[in-house]
Structure formats: structure tokens, C-alpha cells
Amino acid sequence: MKTTALVIHLLLFFITCHQGNAQEEFKLWEDGKKPFYKDNDLKEYEKEVWGTKAVGNITEPTLTIYKAEGQNTGKAVVIIPGGGYELVAMYHEGYELAELLSKNGITAAVLKYRIPNPKSSNEPHLVPLTDGRKALKMMHEKAEAYGINTDEIGVIGFSAGGHLAAVLGLWVSEEQNENPDFTGLIYGVTNLSEGNKNWLESNLYHRKLTEEEIAKNTLLNLVNEDTPQAFLVHAIDDDSCSLEETTLYMQKLVEHQVLVEAHIFPKGGHGFGIGRASDGTNQWVTLFVNWVKNSRF
Numbered sequence: 128m129k130t131t132a133l134v135i136h137l138l139l140f141f142i143t144c145h146q147g148n149a150q151e152e153f154k155l156w157e158d159g160k161k162p163f164y165k166d167n168d169l170k171e172y173e174k175e176v177w178g179t180k181a182v183g184n185i186t187e188p189t190l191t192i193y194k195a196e197g198q199n200t201g202k203a204v205v206i207i208p209g210g211g212y213e214l215v216a217m218y219h220e221g222y223e224l225a226e227l228l229s230k231n232g233i234t235a236a237v238l239k240y241r242i243p244n245p246k247s248s249n250e251p252h253l254v255p256l257t258d259g260r261k262a263l264k265m266m267h268e269k270a271e272a273y274g275i276n277t278d279e280i281g282v283i284g285f286s287a288g289g290h291l292a293a294v295l296g297l298w299v300s301e302e303q304n305e306n307p308d309f310t311g312l313i314y315g316v317t318n319l320s321e322g323n324k325n326w327l328e329s330n331l332y333h334r335k336l337t338e339e340e341i342a343k344n345t346l347l348n349l350v351n352e353d354t355p356q357a358f359l360v361h362a363i364d365d366d367s368c369s370l371e372e373t374t375l376y377m378q379k380l381v382e383h384q385v386l387v388e389a390h391i392f393p394k395g396g397h398g399f400g401i402g403r404a405s406d407g408t409n410q411w412v413t414l415f416v417n418w419v420k421n422s423r424f
Contacts, residue, residue: 150225155188155261161241162257163250174214177398181214185239186247188258190265191222192236193229194273201276202419203234204311205262209286209398212243212255212330219400220285220313224412227401231416234273238262240291245333252332259295260305267304279424281309281355283415286368286398287330289315293376296357297349308424311358311415314368314397317376319345350379356386358418360411362395388418 156162169184190205206228208220215221217239225235240258243251263280270277284292289312296310316323319341327344328335336344343349357380361373373389380387395408402409 150191150193152189152191155190155258163248163253165249167247169247179219181210181216183214185242188241189239190236190262193225195232195234196230198232199274200232200420202279203266203275205282206235206237207284207288207291209288212287223401227412233419234275236266243331255291259291260300264304279308282307283311284315285313289313293317293346296355297346307355309356313360314365317346317372347375347379350383352383354385358415359389362392364394365397367397390414
């Protein structure tokens with residue numbers, strides 16, 4: 128009997144420990160009232176692409192929070208994977224980074240945002256932005272439970288997710304808890320080149336941009352002294368997202384005396400996620416952790 132009781136006790140101990148360190152997934156719109164949503168028959172799916180798994184047809188957004196382990200820094204990051212606004216690369220640009228950040232005392236939350244699709248939204252271009260703002264608001268609401276400082280909650284995005292992270296920092300919301308305190312752009316999109324304009328019209332807006340929208344999407348012109356501090360990463364040989372996306376944004380931040388740290392790798396291409404030892408791109412995560420821990424936002 129004593130042996131049985133001991134086994135049960137140990138099982139409960141390990142289960143409790145596991146639950147304490149496990150991530151928690153929350154529906155972003157828990158009341159079921161998703162803004163700009165319309166009924167549809169889309170089915171969410173996963174597919175192998177870019178050497179990893181990505182998720183498509185997302186209509187039910189979630190936020191998966193990884194609690195800070197060890198010494199909690201009190202800082203938190205909402206992670207926004209890329210995917211061209213067609214898919215969301217949840218794994219190598221999401222969950223894998225969240226695990227590393229949480230192990231370094233940073234609360235990390237992976238955003239599975241809705242794909243901007245006319246089949247599921249009457250205003251598809253507003254869907255990712257609205258989900259991003261809701262994720263930041265949710266992190267503020269859960270700050271006490273996770274030991275988060277409410278003035279040290281940022282966003283980090285990859286590629287199209289980097290575009291969304293930049294927009295969250297530059298299109299300032301009237302609700303303060305919907306604005307990031309810092310941003311990380313990993314091979315992010317910041318420049319409204321002709322190619323990027325076509326991409327936004329095809330994948331985000333699903334129509335031609337108006338003159339007002341062109342001005343609003345010329346992100347480099349929106350940078351000012353109140354723009355959040357930024358951490359930037361890019362590879363010179365990125366043939367999908369030009370290096371200028373990072374260097375031009377860095378230049379604008381410097382012009383307005385906004386603190387910025389940038390790391391340019393000679394090789395790495397596009398979509399390297401948390402990076403590879405073979406080309407040195409895996410160094411950026413440690414650099415980002417140090418930046419977050421040592422910066423004052």
C-alpha cells in the first residue's frame with residue numbers, strides 16, 4: 128500500500144510540474160464575436176512547405192502562451208510567424224522560438240492569426256491587424272497571472288509577420304494596451320516597393336489600394352521619435368525579401384533617434400526561422416534574448 132501511495136504521489140508530482148511548465152492555448156476571441164468575420168466553409172489544414180509545417184485557412188485565431196521559466200525577467204513577446212498572408216509558419220517561426228525564449232525567462236506567446244481571405248471576412252486587410260492588437264491586449268490582461276510587466280510587452284515577426292509587427296508599432300491604436308513596447312523584425316517587410324504593393328493588393332487587401340491606403344502603407348514615412356525600439360535581422364542573400372527592408376527601416380529609426388539593434392548575416396536566405404549553425408543565423412536568438420533582457424523600454 129505504501130508503495131502504491133508513493134507511486135501515485137510521484138505521478139501527481141510530475142503531472143503538476145509538467146502542467147506548470149506547459150504552454151496554454153487561448154482562443155483570441157473567447158466570446159465568439161470575431162471582428163470582420165463572415166460565415167464560410169473553410170477548413171483549417173497543415174501542409175509541408177518551406178522545409179517545415181505551416182497552417183492554412185485559419186479562421187479561429189489563438190494565442191499560445193509559454194510561461195517564463197527560471198528567473199522571470201517580467202518581459203513578454205508576442206511572436207507573429209510569417210507565411211505571406213497565405214499560410215502561417217507556426218512551427219519554425221513560432222513554437223520553436225517560444226520554447227527558447229521561455230527557457231530564458233521571457234514569457235512568449237505565439238499568435239495564430241486569421242488568414243486575410245474574402246471568403247471569411249468582409250474586410251480581410253483588417254483581420255491580421257485586429258488579431259495582433261487583440262493578442263497584445265490579452266497579454267496585458269494576463270500580465271499578473273504570468274508575472275509580466277505591462278510596459279515591457281513587445282512583438283516579434285517574421286517576413287509577413289514582420290510586416291504585421293511593424294504595422295502594430297506604427298499604426299498607433301487609441302487603446303494603449305494594443306500597442307507594442309518594442310518590436311523585432313526578422314527578415315520583415317517595411318518598404319512599399321512596387322513589388323510589395325502588388326503583394327499587399329493580392330494577399331492582404333484583395334483589391335487595389337486607395338491613395339489614402341498607399342500613404343498609410345508607406346511605413347518608412349510613419350517612423351518618428353515615438354516609434355518603438357527595434358531589433359532587426361536579415362540575410363544579405365535573401366531573394367524573397369530584400370535586405371533594404373531592414374537597412375532602410377534602421378536608417379529611419381536612427382534619423383529619429385530611436386534605439387535599434389540590427390544583425391546582418393552574409394548567408395541565410397529567407398525563412399530561416401530560429402536559424403542554422405551551418406550559416407551562423409542561429410546566433411540571432413541569443414542576441415535577441417540579450418537585447419530584451421538588457422534594454423529598457
